[in-house]
Amino acid sequence: MATYGDGEVDAFLTFLVPEWAESAVPSGAMAEETAEARRMWREKPPVGYGSPAAPPAIAWGVNARGDLLCWVTGERDSGRWPVAVWSRGSLAWHVHGCGMLEYLVRLFRGEFDDMRADDGVRRFVHDSPTKNFIFGGLVMTILSDFLREYATPVMSAAGFKKKGAEYRFTNEAGDSAFLTFSTTRIDPEACVLFATCSFVPEPYWAWLNRRQAEDKFPPTDASGVLAAYSVLPPDAFAHAPASSGLARARWAFSDRNRSDVGTGLAGQLKTEELPRIERLLMRPGLLAEITSSRSPSVRRWGEVQSELVLMADHYTTPQQEMLLAAPDLDDTFRRDYREWVAKRATSGE
Structure with a gap:
């Protein structure tokens, strides 16, 4: 390195x-x-x-x-x-x-x-050709100015709060969505960035922190992601439009096309991403996405485990036990899940 x-x-x-x-x-x-x-x-x-x-x-x-x-x-x-x-x-x-x-x-x-x-x-x-380009955090400054001009007006109007290069919204149920921008330093002629939507449902955050008292839970953040997807740029704004996988998710802009890319990003956020985020902030909508065969999958955990934790407050005990019988679950998870559900039901009374 x-x-x-x-x-x-x-x-x-x-x-x-x-x-x-x-x-x-x-x-x-x-x-x-x-x-x-x-x-x-x-x-x-x-x-x-x-x-x-x-x-x-x-x-x-x-x-x-x-x-x-x-x-x-x-x-x-x-x-x-x-x-x-x-x-x-x-x-x-x-x-x-x-x-x-x-x-x-x-x-x-x-x-x-x-x-x-x-x-x-x-x-x-x-990355060595880009050392002068990124000196003193120049890339972060370029990204910050870009987001302030194009992404922040759209996300703020939808109720998202901005911190650094991340936008967050939490609904009444305590489920959170994050839109996070990050840069990758691979092109000396452009600012190359990723945009990722992450979802942290309240039950999953509680599951991750189940060994702590509820009043000791840390503030919800994007490290507790249960599902996520990359905001894919259209070909005209992609750094490598002919690529696949992670490389296809890279946005890129320079002084030459900054306005076009920014306007395109703002439009995509408003017409495509915010409606999708709204749908996935509803637990049935997120469950449908997690359990679908769509590729690439948004889920970041096992399908059965994700369903059990996400729908812990909605499923009956027989429904939970039917899922817990899945052969790919281990006994430790079954034990921990039953204890957690029982404790959660008690605390909610």
């Missing part, structure tokens, strides 16, 4: 590094993906590993399928950290007994069937 910085290998694998932040709170894609990795570790740790309050995972890469590539930071010597991959397909962790460099070599040789890259020569596009 010190030599090459961040960047990506074609449209298959994106490398993450810490971002410049406006405050002491970590920000950017690396911080966001690490929070997601730790959440999944707590919910479903790798075989042979426990589920500590602070999981030993740091995300360093994301592939085109949305799989998370992480270091397992249990050793004091970072050179001995193995690689763990959270697979969106199997919804499981795979820990590889090798470091990052060896893992990448083996990956591009095609030795990992579950993470096979497309055939062809891999080309790393690194």
Whole structure:
């Protein structure tokens, strides 16, 4: 990382590094993906590993399928950290007994069937040409000005509150939606960014914090995402319109087309994304999306687990028990769920 910085290998694998932040709170894609990795570790740790309050995972890469590539930071010597991959397909962790460099070599040789890259020569596009462009947080300033002019008027009119590059709305049921913008530094001629809609239903936030007293719950934030999707740009505003996967989700603008992209984003937020967000903030609507066969899926947890927790206040005990009989659930989850539902019912009386 010190030599090459961040960047990506074609449209298959994106490398993450810490971002410049406006405050002491970590920000950017690396911080966001690490929070997601730790959440999944707590919910479903790798075989042979426990589920500590602070999981030993740091995300360093994301592939085109949305799989998370992480270091397992249990050793004091970072050179001995193995690689763990959270697979969106199997919804499981795979820990590889090798470091990052060896893992990448083996990956591009095609030795990992579950993470096979497309055939062809891999080309790393690194970030060094953009050092002057991003100096002093210039990219963050450019993004902030862009959002203030084009996204904030639309989102504020819909009741969203802005903090940094994130917009949040919480409905009367306590369910929250987040629209988060983040940059990736891969093009010296443009500001390249992602826009992600995330959903944190109140029951899922309560489930994640179930071992704490209710009055001790931390404020809801996007780390508790149950479902999410990328806001895809139209071809004219996409950084790589011919790409697929994660690369296709990148918006891009420069001084030349800033106004066109901003106006297009504002229009898309108003006519497409806000109606979809409104629908997914209703639990039946979110459930329909989570359990659909639509690809890519919005869910970030197992389908049955998501349904059980999301609809905990709506399903009868027989309905819950029928879902709990699913063979892919483990006994620990069944026990914890029953205890949590009983406690939740008592506290709601």
